[in-house]
Amino acid sequence: MNIEDSTAWRTWLAQNPRSRAHAERASRRVPSGTSRSLLRHPPFPFYVERAAGVTSVDLDGNERIDCHNNYTTLIHGHGHPVIRAAIERQLALGTTYSAPGAQEYALAEHLCGRVNSVEQVVFNNSGTEAVMVALRIARAVTGRNRIAKFEGGYHGATDFVMVGGHGLPAPDDPVRVSEPHADVGGLPAAASTDVVLIRYNDAEAVREAVARFGDELAAIIVEPIQGAGGVIPATAEFLHVLREETRRTGIVLICDEVITLRHAVGGAQGFYGLDPDLTTMAKIIGGGFPVGAVGGRQEFMQSLDAGGAVANLGTFSANPMTMAAGLAAMELLDEAAIGHLNALGERVRDGLRAVIAALGLPAQVSGAGSLFQVHWTRQPLVDARTAERADPDLNLLTFLGLANRGVQLSMRGIGALSTPMTTAIIDTLIDAFADTARELRADGYV
Ligand SMILES: Cc1ncc(COP(=O)(O)O)c(C=O)c1O
Known part of the structure; x- marks a missing residue:
């Protein structure tokens, strides 16, 4: 039919x-009637x-x-009363400042108390930015250029991770490590050539990627439960081999917990006993406001110190509204x-x-x-x-x-x-x- x-x-x-x-009216001013490409679908979305x-x-x-x-x-759904109260309190105190607010420390302290591998944290405005900064830290710390990601993984909208999400090899194709195709138009060629694509949930594929490209890899980024890749949990053995191989070869292991932080109090990494070098977070930690965060061991995070190699920018980064709403949301999310x-x-x-x-x-x-x-x-x-x-x-x-x-x-x-x-x-x-x-x-x- x-x-x-x-x-x-x-x-x-x-x-x-x-x-x-x-949808018809909005499409005259906003391409396809919404700014968010992922929310478009035939025949038209409901608004x-x-x-x-x-x-x-x-x-x-x-x-x-x-x-x-x-x-x-x-x-916590829409308009949870505790989060609303936190937002209203903060609204009365101002929405954004011209100097640092004290609010970000409270959320940072909370997240460091929850997630074992997170000793320090910086905030920005999306998971996209968090991943971008984490990759920069990895390049700066290792002096290497390439990164690796897993087939089907979505890590936000920056160039070097908008590859290898779709158009994957067939399930019975023996190839385990490949050069990814671009997922969207307009990417620089380096987004494919500087990224190594590894089959997910395949410990042998990790070994092969590290054997072939280990010296050149700044980072491998992984979701402990792939979200856009099918909501498929990693096997414990796969994550174990990934941690061993990256540690042995000095590759920064970035655990992308933008979706999976909800899985356990200490995130999915706590559930699996994974000890990554850096962790990216977003979504739930903003209490309904735009947010991103990079956290990790101090030896990596110190490259963000004043005078360090890497910057975490953004006019609205760590804005007090997000920090207040995020803290309320995370405090509600107990065991x-x-x-x-x-x-x-x-x-x-x-x-x-x-x-x-x-x-x-x-x-x-x-x-x-x-x-x-x-x-x-x-x-x-x-x-x-x-x-x-x-x-x-x-x-x-x-x-x-x-x-x-x-x-x-x-x-x-x-x-x-x-x-x-x-x-x-x-x-x-x-x-x-x-x-x-x-x-x-x-x-x-x-
Ligand atoms: C695992 C993962 N990383 C990063 C991102 C990007 O986050 P944002 O949409 O806040 O930029 C997403 C978004 O869905 C995600 O699922």
């Missing part, structure tokens, strides 16, 4: 006339008017349970809150898998802790190569079908839970998925 004839598509058009009109707790409401008055949470950022989130995560993964089994769907569910992803493929999921096999039309139809039923995941089927959620919310999500899958079946898709 032509996708435009599907029930999901037709229902979308019927439910979202105001968003459709807004959010307001959000509170676990739900958002769009221009047409449609209410949806938000299991997207701005790509895993809003770990009990993470236990609640991760138990809900188990429930959602189990429930979705039960639907898939009962209906015999060509799908799987990956994830860990409070993150999950539905993949429309039967290929066993071990890395981004296998995740990339998922059917993009079914992803879109599932996204539309769920949103038509009042549940929002990401366009690629990623969900991130928030602390105000309950088992009843999770069961609503599972029921919406079952109804969506039945509709796909009735339309002849699965």
